[in-house]
Amino acid sequence: YDILSLEPTANEQELKKAYKKHALRLHPDRNFQNIEEATKEFAKIQSAYDVLSDPQERAWYDSHTLHADMTKGQETNLAGYTILTTSEDLQKYFDPMLYSTLKNHESDFLSLSELFSNLGYEERELAISFGEKPAAWSLFGNSGSEWKHTKIFYERWTSFSTIKDFYWCDVYRVSDAPDSKTQREMMGLNQRYRDLAKKEYNDTVRSLVKFIKKRDPRVKLVRSEAYEKQNTQNSDSKIQAAKDRHQNKIKLQENVYTEQNWTKTPERKYQPSRSHDSLEILDLENTDDEVINLFECLVCQKKFKTKQQYDGHEKSKKHIKALKNLRWELKKDGLDM
Numbered sequence: 001y002d003i004l005s006l007e008p009t010a011n012e013q014e015l016k017k018a019y020k021k022h023a024l025r026l027h028p029d030r031n032f033q034n035i036e037e038a039t040k041e042f043a044k045i046q047s048a049y050d051v052l053s054d055p056q057e058r059a060w061y062d063s064h065t066l067h068a069d070m071t072k073g074q075e076t077n078l079a080g081y082t083i084l085t086t087s088e089d090l091q092k093y094f095d096p097m098l099y100s101t102l103k104n105h106e107s108d109f110l111s112l113s114e115l116f117s118n119l120g121y122e123e124r125e126l127a128i129s130f131g132e133k134p135a136a137w138s139l140f141g142n143s144g145s146e147w148k149h150t151k152i153f154y155e156r157w158t159s160f161s162t163i164k165d166f167y168w169c170d171v172y173r174v175s176d177a178p179d180s181k182t183q184r185e186m187m188g189l190n191q192r193y194r195d196l197a198k199k200e201y202n203d204t205v206r207s208l209v210k211f212i213k214k215r216d217p218r219v220k221l222v223r224s225e226a227y228e229k230q231n232t233q234n235s236d237s238k239i240q241a242a243k244d245r246h247q248n249k250i251k252l253q254e255n256v257y258t259e260q261n262w263t264k265t266p267e268r269k270y271q272p273s274r275s276h277d278s279l280e281i282l283d284l285e286n287t288d289d290e291v292i293n294l295f296e297c298l299v300c301q302k303k304f305k306t307k308q309q310y311d312g313h314e315k316s317k318k319h320i321k322a323l324k325n326l327r328w329e330l331k332k333d334g335l336d337m
Contacts, residue, residue: 006052023042023045085122147218
């Protein structure tokens with residue numbers, strides 16, 4: 001908020017106005033006399049806007065005050081050998097400026113790799129001390145990590161759930177209770193504080209993983225490649241559709257002046273009957289074993305034996321829909337049905 005000169009109560013319009021004002025003033029193209037310093041300040045403006053323009057990140061920021069001078073961890077006497085990380089210790093990693101150089105500095109990857117290695121180490125050591133099987137927590141990796149490893153890391157850490165019991169959050173010493181009833185009440189209140197602290201810690205780790213994923217250059221690269229691939233496929237589909245329309249247009253033009261078989265009158269010859277004086281119609285072109293396809297639907301590419309079948313087909317929903325689509329295609333190509 002200080003970077004953009006805003007109050008925490010600023011609305012979306014005020015946020016956009018402040019960002020535009022500061023961005024125009026600090027853009028490197030307007031400060032060519034001191035490009036390096038202007039680039040750094042402009043990056044701060046961009047990072048601040050990215051956080052406040054995202055409703056989820058802004059809500060998290062508003063509910064968790066960021067302190068740049070926090071220590072990395074708070075020592076806790078747990079079994080005499082471990083240092084536990086708390087929610088407060090992780091809040092400094094929500095500063096977007098920490099990730100502005102993530103793409104160009106391997107040391108930034110190393111810092112995040114150490115962070116998640118420590119978190120995984122704490123969970124592993126606690127599981128062993130509790131007599132449980134340690135969970136496998138993936139490593140953050142570096143800028144050259146394969147996508148399959150990076151993908152596994154985010155899949156597992158976005159569903160993070162700690163094994164810590166947060167007993168250090170107890171507010172009452174149960175041994176000081178004067179009676180069993182008071183002791184049970186103290187234990188219930190202590191458990192309530194432990195559960196709240198555990199939920200807060202789990203939410204903090206998961207939110208941090210999402211926060212980092214949004215700014216991870218490895219993720220951005222994969223998404224960019226997927227977007228380009230999708231655009232290429234869409235372009236190929238459009239080209240193929242245009243070719244199909246062109247071919248259909250040619251076929252329709254060829255069929256305009258061609259008399260179809262179903263419009264022709266079959267040639268029949270009359271000859272006297274041996275047993276009657278009347279004439280009998282004989283089909284000289286076909287035998288009794290052959291079927292004459294007299295009726296053809298050009299729209300649906302189907303043939304029918306009788307006119308009754310053809311008339312029934314013309315009234316079907318499928319034919320009417322196909323005819324409507326054909327008229328639309330012809331109209332689109334500048335032709336008249």
